[in-house]
Amino acid sequence: MMYIPYNISSCKRSKGLAVLLSPPPQESNSMTSGAGSDSSRRLRAFKRWMKWQSIECSDALQLTDSPDQGIAVRARCDLKEGDAVATIPKTACLTIKTTGAQEMIEAAGLEGCLGLSVALMFERSLGQVSPWAGYLQLLPPQEPIPLTWTSREVDLLLRGTELHKAVKEDKALIREDWKECILPLLDSFSELNPGFFGVNQYLAARSLIASRSFEIDDYHGFGMVPLADLFNHKTAAEDVHFTSLSSHSESDNDDVDDDQLTNVFDEKALVTSPSGNNSESNNEVDHPPPLPDDFTVLGMIMVKDVRGGNEVFNTYGSLGNAALLYRYGFTEENNPYDIVNIDLELVLQWSSSSFSNRHTRARVALWRRLGYSGCESQDSEYFEISFNGEPQLELLILLYIILLPEDAHRVLDLAVPTKGSYSSGKILPHSDTCVGQIASEMSRDLVLTESVCNALLSLAYVRESLYGMNTIEDDVEALRRCCCNRERKLYHSLMLRVSERRILGKLRSYASFRGVSFECAKASERKKLKRK
Numbered sequence: 001m002m003y004i005p006y007n008i009s010s011c012k013r014s015k016g017l018a019v020l021l022s023p024p025p026q027e028s029n030s031m032t033s034g035a036g037s038d039s040s041r042r043l044r045a046f047k048r049w050m051k052w053q054s055i056e057c058s059d060a061l062q063l064t065d066s067p068d069q070g071i072a073v074r075a076r077c078d079l080k081e082g083d084a085v086a087t088i089p090k091t092a093c094l095t096i097k098t099t100g101a102q103e104m105i106e107a108a109g110l111e112g113c114l115g116l117s118v119a120l121m122f123e124r125s126l127g128q129v130s131p132w133a134g135y136l137q138l139l140p141p142q143e144p145i146p147l148t149w150t151s152r153e154v155d156l157l158l159r160g161t162e163l164h165k166a167v168k169e170d171k172a173l174i175r176e177d178w179k180e181c182i183l184p185l186l187d188s189f190s191e192l193n194p195g196f197f198g199v200n201q202y203l204a205a206r207s208l209i210a211s212r213s214f215e216i217d218d219y220h221g222f223g224m225v226p227l228a229d230l231f232n233h234k235t236a237a238e239d240v241h242f243t244s245l246s247s248h249s250e251s252d253n254d255d256v257d258d259d260q261l262t263n264v265f266d267e268k269a270l271v272t273s274p275s276g277n278n279s280e281s282n283n284e285v286d287h288p289p290p291l292p293d294d295f296t297v298l299g300m301i302m303v304k305d306v307r308g309g310n311e312v313f314n315t316y317g318s319l320g321n322a323a324l325l326y327r328y329g330f331t332e333e334n335n336p337y338d339i340v341n342i343d344l345e346l347v348l349q350w351s352s353s354s355f356s357n358r359h360t361r362a363r364v365a366l367w368r369r370l371g372y373s374g375c376e377s378q379d380s381e382y383f384e385i386s387f388n389g390e391p392q393l394e395l396l397i398l399l400y401i402i403l404l405p406e407d408a409h410r411v412l413d414l415a416v417p418t419k420g421s422y423s424s425g426k427i428l429p430h431s432d433t434c435v436g437q438i439a440s441e442m443s444r445d446l447v448l449t450e451s452v453c454n455a456l457l458s459l460a461y462v463r464e465s466l467y468g469m470n471t472i473e474d475d476v477e478a479l480r481r482c483c484c485n486r487e488r489k490l491y492h493s494l495m496l497r498v499s500e501r502r503i504l505g506k507l508r509s510y511a512s513f514r515g516v517s518f519e520c521a522k523a524s525e526r527k528k529l530k531r532k
Contacts (some may be wrong), residue, residue, distance in 0.1 A: 049134020086300035095223030125196035142204035157493035160467035232312035389506025456511035
């Protein structure tokens with residue numbers, strides 16, 4: 001592997017793909033290593049393993065290991081957009097196609113997360129004999145995502161949140177998967193160690209896959225990608241991008257041809273450390289294993305500048321706290337992608353408390369015939385409330401139809417006998433209603449009547465009641481006293497509760513403000529009438 005001398009500072013570009021040959025040295029007070037940095041034993045073992053697998057990690061990256069924060073990736077020097085900081089052979093990734101259990105997995109017809117879980121459990125069962133031993137020793141036994149929590153913890157910590165019902169249902173489904181698909185493997189393959197294939201081990205494997213796997217390509221599917229999974233997440237703040245680069249497949253940039261990609265990565269031109277040497281170069285591994293003729297690599301490319309000493313972040317997507325906690329085991333304060341869901345079932349319960357069940361069923365049926373529906377997930381249907389407290393338009397339309405006067409509902413019901421049969425030219429607007437426009441593209445303001453605002457307030461309070469007796473002030477105070485490192489589950493579940501309840505507060509403000517606007521408009525109208 002050739003590293004470019006440090007006195008060169010230039011970028012080589014191939015139709016938009018930039019590979020940094022070497023950066024100028026930068027001084028940074030925060031680059032000093034201490035306890036728990038590159039010197040940790042498990043990181044040294046991992047780096048030896050990376051060499052053996054021909055994984056190239058730029059010397060401009062520093063892997064740190066902290067008892068409180070875990071493993072992170074920091075910049076030793078200033079990094080620039082377009083710098084290639086790592087290459088990872090696909091053969092070094094743990095997938096259904098690369099594991100020693102490939103034949104067993106394929107014979108059992110296992111795919112996706114189920115098949116990858118078996119691959120991970122199998123390689124763990126081999127211990128130091130596994131080709132991935134140097135990588136697996138770096139992973140935690142499991143990630144602290146809610147799927148690995150006890151049933152008591154799920155009920156206690158997630159009550160009322162978006163995750164409570166989903167986690168309980170998914171834990172049950174995963175246990176069924178284990179009984180139907182994993183347990184039979186132990187009967188069919190006596191050489192398997194049952195201690196590594198139990199239901200808890202399966203849950204642990206699923207947690208690691210949920211939080212660490214990447215989609216590699218059509219052949220491999222999803223897999224564990226060493227080194228790439230060490231970059232921590234930061235919402236809307238991606239520093240480095242994970243991409244597939246090879247001489248036999250297309251890259252993210254359609255303009256880059258195969259020869260250019262081959263030349264780019266044949267040079268092995270990665271960023272070097274401020275010392276100008278490859279600090280990982282030693283004689284612990286003399287020769288890496290030979291690579292296949294169809295060798296393809298995955299790349300880590302900087303997508304923006306990062307100052308030396310700062311952490312280098314990847315992003316797992318634009319996810320709210322419920323999704324982050326479910327998949328990765330953490331949350332973020334003031335996450336702009338947070339939402340709260342209001343289940344259709346909750347809306348139906350509210351409607352039935354004010355109207356007859358027959359009334360509710362008829363209004364929902366009309367809403368559906370007009371072509372509307374909520375969001376769907378597994379067996380539930382729901383409506384989203386945005387971070388700013390704005391309700392989904394489909395919810396407003398449903399509330400509007402539920403609250404329509406009988407005569408207006410009758411006219412619209414006759415005009416729409418079947419789904420999709422509405423013709424806007426057949427109905428004229430009724431006074432005080434927008435019946436004639438209800439099946440067309442309606443504006444939010446048109447359906448946000450005073451009665452709909454009052455219905456939103458009622459739904460917000462009903463949704464809030466699911467959190468139990470504690471007020472949001474109680475939750476905020478508990479969160480303030482909680483230590484993220486020592487009480488991780490409690491801290492992040494409280495963060496989720498607080499973020500959701502704040503959105504419900506914004507929903508109430510949204511509805512109240514509109515309601516006050518209606519009152520002001522009525523008062524103004526009354527004054528005008530008196531003057532006349």
